[in-house]
Amino acid sequence: MAKSREVEKPNKAFGWAARDSSGVLSPFSFSRRATGAKDVRFKVIYCGVCHSDLHAVKNDWGTSTYPLIPGHEIVGEVTEVGSKVQKFKVGDKVGVGGMVGACHSCDNCANNLENYCSKMILTYGVKYYDGTITYGGYSDTMVSDEHFVIHIPDNLPLDVSAPLLCAGITVYSPLRFYGLDKPGMHVGVVGLGGLGHVAVKFAKAMGVKVTVISTSPNKKKEALEHLGADSFLVSKDRDQMQAAEGTLDGIIDTVSAQHPLLPLIGLLKTQGKLVVVGAPEKPLELPVLPLLMGRKLLGGSCAGGMKETQEMIDFAAKHNIIADIEIIPIDYVNTAMERLVKTDVRYRFVIDIGNTLKSSS
Numbered sequence: 001m002a003k004s005r006e007v008e009k010p011n012k013a014f015g016w017a018a019r020d021s022s023g024v025l026s027p028f029s030f031s032r033r034a035t036g037a038k039d040v041r042f043k044v045i046y047c048g049v050c051h052s053d054l055h056a057v058k059n060d061w062g063t064s065t066y067p068l069i070p071g072h073e074i075v076g077e078v079t080e081v082g083s084k085v086q087k088f089k090v091g092d093k094v095g096v097g098g099m100v101g102a103c104h105s106c107d108n109c110a111n112n113l114e115n116y117c118s119k120m121i122l123t124y125g126v127k128y129y130d131g132t133i134t135y136g137g138y139s140d141t142m143v144s145d146e147h148f149v150i151h152i153p154d155n156l157p158l159d160v161s162a163p164l165l166c167a168g169i170t171v172y173s174p175l176r177f178y179g180l181d182k183p184g185m186h187v188g189v190v191g192l193g194g195l196g197h198v199a200v201k202f203a204k205a206m207g208v209k210v211t212v213i214s215t216s217p218n219k220k221k222e223a224l225e226h227l228g229a230d231s232f233l234v235s236k237d238r239d240q241m242q243a244a245e246g247t248l249d250g251i252i253d254t255v256s257a258q259h260p261l262l263p264l265i266g267l268l269k270t271q272g273k274l275v276v277v278g279a280p281e282k283p284l285e286l287p288v289l290p291l292l293m294g295r296k297l298l299g300g301s302c303a304g305g306m307k308e309t310q311e312m313i314d315f316a317a318k319h320n321i322i323a324d325i326e327i328i329p330i331d332y333v334n335t336a337m338e339r340l341v342k343t344d345v346r347y348r349f350v351i352d353i354g355n356t357l358k359s360s361s
């Protein structure tokens with residue numbers, strides 16, 4: 001008996017948390033629940049810095065609670081599994097993305113769309129079933145129900161695959177769902193940041209022709225020569241935009257701030273699809289007539305279900321798709337956030353949690 005009570009005691013954990021909407025992160029001690037029967041516990045080795053982490057620490061969406069430990073591109077190595085865990089064993093390389101819970105009984109869950117379950121539990125900043133608050137991956141350990149844990153294939157290094165757990169699935173899922181994955185199609189990617197740069201790589205691996213649409217020509221050479229895009233449009237250059245009107249089957253719009261949709265709708269062919277995945281805090285203006293005139297479609301998409309997330313990672317492993325990252329120590333994270341505001345990153349910050357996050361206690 002004494003032993004089982006001991007096992008149920010929460011474990012000490014350590015991370016970096018924002019305490020208020022200044023968004024400044026600092027060391028924070030907390031606890032993680034004991035490993036339950038269906039839980040996987042792992043040592044966090046790397047965690048990506050998603051722009052959503054920045055929105056969250058600054059309470060851009062008005063939903064944040066503090067202290068808030070961000071991070072939902074979490075990878076590491078399994079240190080303990082519960083008695084009923086079937087898919088994982090100690091030593092496995094694993095990852096957790098944006099969610100750690102769902103109801104498992106609604107239509108969305110039945111269709112492997114846990115990400116759209118009304119009871120979906122985010123990886124950080126919300127209440128878990130046991131009443132505790134979820135904390136993200138800017139921390140030393142992670143505990144999650146095995147259903148929300150992803151196997152990282154052996155040929156994918158952990159640091160460059162961490163961003164796939166959010167950025168990767170967020171662009172892979174709409175490319176598949178909206179049918180923008182057919183060889184020979186022509187797809188635009190707007191915003192060449194964390195999401196955008198992996199969108200280019202996934203679309204190219206699907207055999208799609210890719211045009212990057214960016215506000216400035218700064219990233220043109222890299223987009224074409226390094227990321228493999230076929231063409232590059234500067235959205236502020238009217239002549240270029242006009243010449244490209246009606247050429248795209250679809251667009252994945254990853255822009256994190258307010259921006260005009262009209263020029264993007266103009267780039268679509270008849271029946272083309274504009275898919276918005278960026279999450280600006282303010283509403284975007286939607287000009288309806290240009291949609292009607294071309295029977296065009298505007299859609300959204302949020303991350304992806306667990307089955308599709310594993311499929312995405314396996315696809316990435318097969319096609320050698322990895323994120324382009326800048327590895328940073330944890331004590332650089334506030335500077336990294338400031339640089340993210342200025343879009344000064346190529347193309348994802350990844351925190352070296354394993355080597356640099358040390359508990360002061």
Ligand SMILES: NC(=O)c1ccc[n+]([C@@H]2O[C@H](COP(=O)([O-])OP(=O)(O)OC[C@H]3O[C@@H](n4cnc5c(N)ncnc54)[C@H](O)[C@@H]3O)[C@@H](O)[C@H]2O)c1
Binds near residue numbers: 192303
């Ligand atoms: N739908 C989802 O499930 C989901 C998942 C992850 C991230 N997001 C959201 O997607 C957005 C992008 O995330 P990210 O991590 O790739 O961010 P990022 O900062 O790495 O990239 C954002 C890109 O948008 C560009 N941009 C910023 N402001 C712009 C403007 N006013 N006009 C044109 N371009 C502009 C930047 O140059 C950059 O290339 C964020 O809003 C994030 O919260 C959504």
Ligand SMILES: [Zn+2]
Binds near residue numbers: 050052053166
């Ligand atoms: Zn994210």
Ligand SMILES: [Zn+2]
Binds near residue numbers: 108114
């Ligand atoms: Zn559900």
